[in-house]
Amino acid sequence: MTTEPQPAATTQKLPRTLTRDLAQHDGQTVRLQGFVHARRDLGGVQFVVLRDVSGITQCVGSSLSLPLPESSVEVVGRVKAHPKAPGGFEVQVTDFRVVSAAVEAPPLEIPKMEWNVNPETMLDYRYVSLRGLRERAALKVQGEIVYGFHTYLREHGFTEISTPKIVSAGAEGGANLFKLDYFGEQAYLAQSPQLYKQIMVGVFERVYEVAAVYRAEEHATSRHLNEYLSLDVEMGFIDSEDDVMALQNGLLAAIMERLRETCAAEFTLLGATIPDVPAHIPRIPLMEARALVTEKYGHQVGGKDLDPEAERLLSQHFTETEGSDFVFVTKYPRAARPFYTHADHNADGSLNPDLTRGYDLLFRGIEITSGGQRIHDHAMLMDSIRAYRMNPEAMTGYSEVFKFGMPPHGGFAIGAERLTAKLLGIANVRYARAFPRDRHRLTP
Ligand code: AMO
Secondary structure, three states: OOOOOOOOOOOOOOOEOOHHHHHHHOOOEEEEEEEEEEEEEOOOOEEEEEEEOOEEEEEEEOOOOOOOOOOEEEEEEEEEEOOOOHHHEEEEEEEEEEEEOOOOOOOOOOOOOOOOOOHHHHHHOHHHHOOOHHHHHHHHHHHHHHHHHHHHHHHOOOEEOOOOOEEOOOOOOOOOOOEEEEOOEEEEEOOOOHHHHHHHHHHHOEEEEEEEEEOOOOOOOOOOOOEEEEEEEEEEOOOOHHHHHHHHHHHHHHHHHHHHHHOHHHHHHOOOOOOOOOOOOOEEEHHHHHHHHHHHHOOOOOOOOOOHHHHHHHHHHHHHHHOOOEEEEEOOEHHHOOOOEOEEEOOOOOEEEEEEOEEEEEEOOEEEEEEEEEOOOHHHHHHHHHHOOOOHHHHHHHHHHHHHOOOOEEEEEEEHHHHHHHHHOOOOHHHHOOOOOEOOEOOO
C-alpha cells in the first residue's frame, strides 16, 4: 500500500511578525525572522539587533550562542516596551534558532551608518553592503517611485509596453552606443525606447515603459551610468508639449505623495525632505534661462544647452524666487535636440526651423528628464532624418509607420537614478542603483 505524503505535524506555529509591528503586540509572544544586524555578549546576557525588511529591533536573552553577524535567524520572545531600544520595544527571547549561519564576518560593518572606506570598496562588496540601512533605503525609495509611476499612468489611461533592447540603430544620436555582434551583424544596445514608444502610440495612444537602457559613457561623472533605469512615457492626440509637461507635473505630484505615505522612515534616516510639487511647475525658455544665469550669476554658459553649473544656478534661482525645486526649460534650439523633435511655431503659425518643442526638467540642480512633442508627419520626418545626415534606409523600421496616420504626440523620460539621488541627497548616481555599471565596473 502506498502512503500519501503527510503534511508535517502542524505545531501551532506563531505567524511571523515584522519588527515594525511590535507595538501592536506589546506583552505578547511573537515570532520574528531576520538577520543578525549587530550582537553583543555581556556574559550573562546577550543582545541581538535583528534586521528584517521593515526595520531593526533589539532582542535580549541569556545563554544564547550568537552566530556571526548577518546570519539568518528566527527569534521567539515576548514584546516589552523599552524606551531606549530602536522602535521603543524589545523582544525578550525564549527561543533562538539559527536558520542559516554566516560562515564569515562581512567585509564591512553593516550597522555602521558611515563606512570609512574607499567608495570603490563599497561597490566591490555591493552584494552585502546593500544590506546597510542607508543603502537599502535608497533602493526602497526608488521602488516606490517606480510603483507610483505605474499607478498614476494606469489611472490616466496608459498601457505598459516592453520594447527591444537589442536594436539595429541608435535613437538619440551621439557616440555613446554600445556595439554588439548579432550573429555577424552589427547591432547596438538600446539608448532609449524612443522610436518604439512612438510607434506604440499608434497602437495604444498612451504608453509607458520601465526598463534599463544603455549608454557607453566614456567619462566617469556623478550623473552618468552606462546602464540606467529609464521611466518612459509617450502620449498621442496632444496639442503641444504643454500637454506633456502638464501630465508630468501631475505624475511627479502623485509620486511625491506616494513617497510621503510609504517612505517617511527612509527620508528621515537619510536626512532628506520630500519636495512639494507646485500645481504649475515654473517654465522658462532655454535662451532666457541662459541669459538669466549670465546676468544674475555671471556664469558664461558653454555649448548649446545648459552646462552642469548653469543647471545648478538656474535651479537655485527658481528655488529662491518661486520656492520650486523643479523647473521646466522649454523651447530648445534645433541644434540641441534629436531628429525626431517637432519644430516650434512662429506667432503666425508657420514652423520655426531654429526652435523646437523639446524641453528638459531640472530638479535640485540637475536635468532629470528630456521630453517634448515629436514629428508625426512622414514628409517632415524624412526631411529631418536627411537634415541630421542620418541614413534614411536604416530608419525604415521606424519611419514607415508615419505613412499610416500617426496623431500628434509627445512624451518624456525620467532617469530613475538621478531622481532618486537628488531626492535623497546622494552625491553620485552609482549609489542609486543596486549594481551600477560605470566605466570601470562590470561586477558584482
Ligand atoms: P535623454 O537622452 O535626455 O532623453 O535621457 C533622458 C533622461 O535619462 C537620464 N539619463 C541618464 N541617467 C544616468 N546615466 C546616463 N548616462 C544618462 N543619460 C540620460 C537623464 C535624462 O534626463 N528619448 C529621450 C527622452 C524623451 O524625449 O522621451 C531621451 O532618452 O535623467
